[in-house]
Amino acid sequence: MTPVPSGELAEDRVTVRLGPRSYDIVLGRGMTAQFGLFVRELLPQSQTALLVADEHTRKLAAPLTVPLGEAGFRTALAVIPAGEQSKSLEQLARLYDALYELKADRRTPVIAVGGGVVGDLAGFAAATYNRGLPLIMVPTTLLAMVDSSVGGKTAINHPRGKNLIGAFHQPKGVWIDTDHLATLPVREYRSGLAEVVKYGVIRDAELFEILECHAPALRNGHASILPSIIARCCRIKAEVVEQDEYEETGLRAILNYGHTFGHAFEIVGAADHWLHGEAVAAGMMCAVRLAQRLGYLEDDSLPSRQEQLLRAFDLPIRPLPHWDVEALLAAMQRDKKATAGRLRFVLPRCLGEVGLVDHVPLAEVRQILCDR
Template identity: 55%
Template sequence: MRVSPGGRPATGYDIVLQAGVLRETAAFLTDRLPDCRAAVVVTDGNLRDLAAPLTDALRGVGVASALHVVEPGEKSKSLESLHGIYGTLLDLKADRRACVIAVGGGVVGDLAGFAAASYMRGVSLIQVPTSLLAMVDSSVGGKTGVNLPRGKNLVGAFHQPAGVLVDPDVLRTLPDREYHGGLAEVVKYGVISDAAFFGWLEENAGAILDRDPAVLVPLIARCCELKAAVVAADEFETTGVRATLNYGHTFAHAFENLAGYGVLSHGEAVSVGMTCAARLAVSRGMIPPDVLTRQTALLERFRLPIELPAAVEAPPDAVLAAMRSDKKNVAGALRLVLPVRLGEVRVFADVPEEQVTAALTP
């Protein structure tokens, strides 16, 4: 599959979806980036053993390499962690022809991607996603960034990778909670742009939960196709098309902030956020109740929450305050992505805050 950001085929990049492709990372780099002589492999502590062999493989093809390991979890998506990657690049004497290789989930991909976007004003990036969420969403499209104490992804850059290598074999050992969290983003694609895909998810939910490769490969491929189409239409999120990918995320980012990063997984927060968004759309008469019913049933089938756990204190005023920091907002007004039918969402800037707070509870 080839992604052409902004509709520019000449600057597009490949998404390679293939069992065992992780072992081909060094060959992929030398083929796509023949002038690269230095590469930093960024991963987290849970994936050290998976990522470490890549440094030897890179040295075997004449590329100086180093492994940079961050702590697992959302707290590593910080300016402090970013400075650590810069230090490793400098120790390697990496120049502007260097490459950063992100081996991990969404946190590693966003962090390493922003390091690549900003080091020497931009070096090459290869994404090697190892979580389902990263495979279907965060590794594709060029969004990178880190969190600030007051909000998620408030510092970052658009930086398209030189390529994305998706190895479904690594999902076999992914912890259940991470796997189920990734399914929230999968459900999102069906709601926002492909009702037939949503129906396919309903029909194949059992096999998906069993991680059957026969369904995982087409599932990942379809999500990448859907995201690539949106990115090509609105690479820098200027027309509003790309904002539709944030369905449920304005609520979700507020929940993550209030809970403390790492208490709720991103996928869990998105699942609750999509429930709130669909509930809001029903209350406004935009969709019939059965759309919310089907979405809720599928999220629960995938073992995802549809309400915040009791341990998370999220009073309505605090949720609204956190939502006001969302990047989609204009002049302080909330802009929410809401469904108008199964398979289509739109961005709305005229939702009264009292309706938003009413949607926080059933």
């Protein structure tokens, strides 16, 4: 991909308002030289910093050591293998070792430079080492920029399920440099567009319409409007997190639109190597069809509009035909939103409005999965 032009947006700030744990999301382009000052302002007494990257993002993390050094930090860089398999106890222990060797104290920030895997793993290490270290998120994928870097969810996987071991741990700050999108493979970039579509469906009908109008340019990563779209998604995420930080009222669950199906697709279809956003895209289509089937959906145009937009971004709209339906159902019954094995889904009522629906009949879900 070519670098994303910034249009009129040179820098933007979105504040996540959580009282004494509030933090800023800073968004701009070409901001490497200012990174050390950003971290120093957040952590005036820190002396050391651990950067965490994977094999792909180490080339983005290494230049950050220069401004960090100029700001007075002694740094180390821990590199993990790329891929979902790194969200493991083994890689977590490696990060603990790196922090120990750095002589990290409770002021030492963990700086996650990468996509969702790096952010989840590094975030969980920060949440648990010495009972909690400062966390700085530097998302380098579109998906991480609009979703996983904001809100404080950290996790590793367990052989029985995705993100089963985790903690809420809000970052001290989020640093989004849109120049990093130039390093993404096209498929990875388009996977992130699924989460952008999600925000339009759950909370922002106008955003959805903007995506429809600019779909060809967004598909190819050339849209000057992309930075402002990222900022808009971050504002939506911030507003939801502010109102339901720990998923106690049910509001934050709306961010999981398409994810109950999507996580099952990732687990059962692991051999097919779908990216997270690809699984979520197909999951959103299953969810909107389920809403229609249950009579919950009030806008009959939404299924076709959502499908057309996802197709415009080259994203899948159905699970693969060889995936076992009963295995998919079993995975969904273990989803974190399920209660006593009873399925709960985030379903759309109309564009910009979704709700959490309890006790959805298994037979209805099975029918959706069989319709491929």
